[in-house]
Amino acid sequence: EVQLVQSGTEVKKPGESLKISCKGSGYTFSNYWILWVRQMPGKGLEWMGIIYPDDSDIRYSPSFQGQVTISADNSINTAYLQWNNLKASDSAMYYCARRKDWHFDLWGRGTLVFVSS
Amino acid sequence: QSALTQPPSASGSLGQSVTIYCTGTSSDVGAHHYVSWYQQHPGKAPKLIIFEVNKRPSGVPDRFSGSKSGNTASLTVSGLQAEDEADYHCCSYAGKNKDVFGTGTKLTVL
Numbered sequence: 001e002v003q004l005v006q007s008g009t010e011v012k013k014p015g016e017s018l019k020i021s022c023k024g025s026g027y028t029f030s031n032y033w034i035l036w037v038r039q040m041p042g043k044g045l046e047w048m049g050i051i052y053p054d055d056s057d058i059r060y061s062p063s064f065q066g067q068v069t070i071s072a073d074n075s076i077n078t079a080y081l082q083w084n085n086l087k088a089s090d091s092a093m094y095y096c097a098r099r100k101d102w103h104f105d106l107w108g109r110g111t112l113v114f115v116s117s
Numbered sequence: 118q119s120a121l122t123q124p125p126s127a128s129g130s131l132g133q134s135v136t137i138y139c140t141g142t143s144s145d146v147g148a149h150h151y152v153s154w155y156q157q158h159p160g161k162a163p164k165l166i167i168f169e170v171n172k173r174p175s176g177v178p179d180r181f182s183g184s185k186s187g188n189t190a191s192l193t194v195s196g197l198q199a200e201d202e203a204d205y206h207c208c209s210y211a212g213k214n215k216d217v218f219g220t221g222t223k224l225t226v227l
Contacts, residue, residue: 035216044220046218052214057214102168
C-alpha cells in the first residue's frame with residue numbers, strides 16, 4: 001500500500017528538542033519531494049519546507065527558515081522535521097505530504113505536537 | 118510568500134452549488150497552471166480533490182470542479198451533499214519548487 005506513516009503525538013517542554021518522522025512505503029521514496037505542513041488549531045495549512053530525498057535538496061518557507069530543520073534518510077525511506085528549541089507557539093498538528101508533479105497526492109495522518117511547561 | 122486569500126466561510130443548501138474563491142498574485146496563481154484544492158474533514162488529513170486548476174483525481178466526484186482567471190482560482194461544488202461539509206484549502210505553485218497555501222474556507226451545508 002502506498003502510504004506515509006508519521007510518528008506519534010509528542011508532549012514536550014519549552015526549550016526541548018524534537019524530531020518527528022514521516023516514513024514512505026509502497027513507492028520509490030527518493031523520487032518524490034516530501035512537504036512538511038503546519039496546522040495550528042482552527043487554522044489553515046502553512047507550507048513549511050520541502051525536501052527531495054534523492055539529493056537532499058531542501059527549500060524552506062521564509063517563515064520557517066532557521067526555526068526548523070528538514071532532513072531525510074533514503075536508506076529507511078524517512079523524512080524528518082526537527083526543532084532544537086521548542087516554544088509553546090510550536091504546538092500544532094504537523095503533516096507530511098508527497099508532491100506528485102505540482103500537487104500533493106499523498107498525505108500522512110499528522111503528528112500532534114504539544115509544547116507546555 | 119503571503120498566503121493566498123480565501124473567504125473564512127461559505128455555505129449552501131443541500132443540492133445547491135457553492136463557489137469558493139482563492140486569490141493570489143501574478144507570482145503564484147497568475148503565473149502557473151498549478152492550482153490544487155484539498156478537502157479536510159475535522160480531525161482528518163487533507164485530501165486532494167482538484168489539481169492543475171481543473172483536473173480531478175480518480176474517485177473524486179465530478180460535482181467538484183475548478184477554474185482560474187488571472188490571479189484568482191475557484192472551486193465549485195455542485196449538488197451539495199452533507200458529506201461535503203469540510204474545510205477547503207487551495208494551493209498554488211510559486212516557483213523554485215515552493216508553493217503557497219490559501220487561508221482555508223469552512224464550507225457549511227445547510
